[in-house]
Amino acid sequence: MSRKPVPAQSGERSRVEVTFDKPQLLPQLFGEYDSNILALEERLGVYIHARGQRVVIEGSAEAVAHAREVLQELQARVIRGEDIDTGLIDAVIAMSSEPMFTGIVKADAPGGGPPPSIMIRTRKKTIVPRSVAQTHYMRELVSNDMIFALGPAGTGKTYLAVAQAVAQLITGSVQRLILSRPAVEAGERLGFLPGDMKEKVDPYLRPIYDALYDCLPAEQVERRIASGEIEIAPIAFMRGRTLADAFVILDEAQNTTPAQMKMFLTRFGANSRMVICGDPKQVDLPGGPPASGLTDAIGRLEGVDGIAFSWFSAADVVRHPIVGRIVQAYEGPDA
Numbered sequence: 001m002s003r004k005p006v007p008a009q010s011g012e013r014s015r016v017e018v019t020f021d022k023p024q025l026l027p028q029l030f031g032e033y034d035s036n037i038l039a040l041e042e043r044l045g046v047y048i049h050a051r052g053q054r055v056v057i058e059g060s061a062e063a064v065a066h067a068r069e070v071l072q073e074l075q076a077r078v079i080r081g082e083d084i085d086t087g088l089i090d091a092v093i094a095m096s097s098e099p100m101f102t103g104i105v106k107a108d109a110p111g112g113g114p115p116p117s118i119m120i121r122t123r124k125k126t127i128v129p130r131s132v133a134q135t136h137y138m139r140e141l142v143s144n145d146m147i148f149a150l151g152p153a154g155t156g157k158t159y160l161a162v163a164q165a166v167a168q169l170i171t172g173s174v175q176r177l178i179l180s181r182p183a184v185e186a187g188e189r190l191g192f193l194p195g196d197m198k199e200k201v202d203p204y205l206r207p208i209y210d211a212l213y214d215c216l217p218a219e220q221v222e223r224r225i226a227s228g229e230i231e232i233a234p235i236a237f238m239r240g241r242t243l244a245d246a247f248v249i250l251d252e253a254q255n256t257t258p259a260q261m262k263m264f265l266t267r268f269g270a271n272s273r274m275v276i277c278g279d280p281k282q283v284d285l286p287g288g289p290p291a292s293g294l295t296d297a298i299g300r301l302e303g304v305d306g307i308a309f310s311w312f313s314a315a316d317v318v319r320h321p322i323v324g325r326i327v328q329a330y331e332g333p334d335a
Helices: 023-030 032-044 061-079 086-096 132-143 157-171 197-215 218-227 258-265 293-301 321-331
Strands: 013-019 047-051 054-060 146-150 176-181 230-234 246-250 273-278 307-311
Touching: 013 061, 023 032, 023 061, 032 047, 032 061, 032 086, 054 061, 061 086, 132 146, 132 157, 132 307, 146 157, 146 293, 157 176, 157 197, 157 246, 157 273, 176 197, 197 218, 197 230, 218 230, 258 273, 258 293, 273 293
Parallel strands: 146 273, 146 307, 176 230, 176 246, 246 273
Antiparallel strands: 013 054, 047 054
């Protein structure tokens, strides 16, 4: 690998050599045609040269130290079986700038040993946090019975909730998954859509299906839906029920009315966990955010014992980097 050095950022010029003890993993770490290394050079303003097990990083002292930490974290993720892409690189760079890194608080490590990892294991993949906010959220998912996940699209709110629900269903800690969202769409009403009730509401629930199929083999998803272990339904179907021994997820909660939100929250039963996902700024109801049951619930329930809130921002978007920039352009840099 030989390229023209990238100009260093401000600060004294520095050079450091890193030796990797698993050279067979370097092709995965570097990416096809060294695409991952090129991404690191572009984002951090360093020059990276590799020969065998050794990698030399050149640039400003601050940028070199940052690049070294990011490379070592990316190698650890390759060892854990994760695929490295530009989205993960951006997430690791962002996390390395925060007090928390690799998904844990380093001070938590007992006896000074390596810190414990945070992950969700499903049938198809092992999921680890890609931002500091996701780290906090994944902790809340295993330690609280009711969690509000709030923030823009693309931050992993619903995906991580579904993954945690699948993990708990697999281990038997819950008996059912109940996945719901309000069927709200601008300019359309369910009664005017073709088909039976399932065919009418399925398009609204497609993101939940996508997350399920990403965590479980397709035949298991279909079998568990047929047996009732996994239930996917619009929020109107929740009325009058008590949801015990279940992991319950409400997606797009900003499009509930206050009455619907109260009805849904009071379905909570014994040995259950409930996650409410939504973006208070993206309300499709007539009247906007003031008419939202999510906005109402935040005002009433924030600070109530036993209910956790995880907030996400545009900086936590884990889709294509341009998505985060779009969210920031619409909502402002301090959103």
